[in-house]
Amino acid sequence: MSDPTVILTDAPEAGDVAVISQGLGAYNVEQSGIRDYKPLAVLVKGAAGQTIGGISGRSSLGLLFLDLVYLPKTVRGGGLGSRLLAMAEEEGRKRGCKRAVLYTISFQAPDFYKRHGWRVFGEIPCDPPGTSRIFMTKEL
Numbered sequence: 001m002s003d004p005t006v007i008l009t010d011a012p013e014a015g016d017v018a019v020i021s022q023g024l025g026a027y028n029v030e031q032s033g034i035r036d037y038k039p040l041a042v043l044v045k046g047a048a049g050q051t052i053g054g055i056s057g058r059s060s061l062g063l064l065f066l067d068l069v070y071l072p073k074t075v076r077g078g079g080l081g082s083r084l085l086a087m088a089e090e091e092g093r094k095r096g097c098k099r100a101v102l103y104t105i106s107f108q109a110p111d112f113y114k115r116h117g118w119r120v121f122g123e124i125p126c127d128p129p130g131t132s133r134i135f136m137t138k139e140l
Contacts, residue, residue: 034061040091042084044071055088057102064092064100064140069109081109085116093140103135110134 029035036059043054053071057064066088071081092100102118104110110120113136122135 059095064097066102
């Protein structure tokens, strides 16, 4: 067998990413004996039915991962974010997750998560200077 070709790209095709994801998923099942990966989304829809924000994540191996959380400024501050977070956490519990994990950036919403029982377990400086990525977890 000849040596494989290695390509660096900032524009992988969906099929390329799928190969990596499926391969890692199969390996995880082989090692753990657990096949429980499941996507999760809590969506906020506008008047015309279009998605305007929400939470996307996944559950896997007993953990709830919150990958992306966004609400437009026009709907912030009225409790909607708290409602979405509670819905995601409850779904995680229903799926058997014991813990949840996310990361936020220091200029995003670390205090919001702290008010909802999340705790910091790591922080890594990033750009711009004075900014950091904050890794948080919560017992469900």
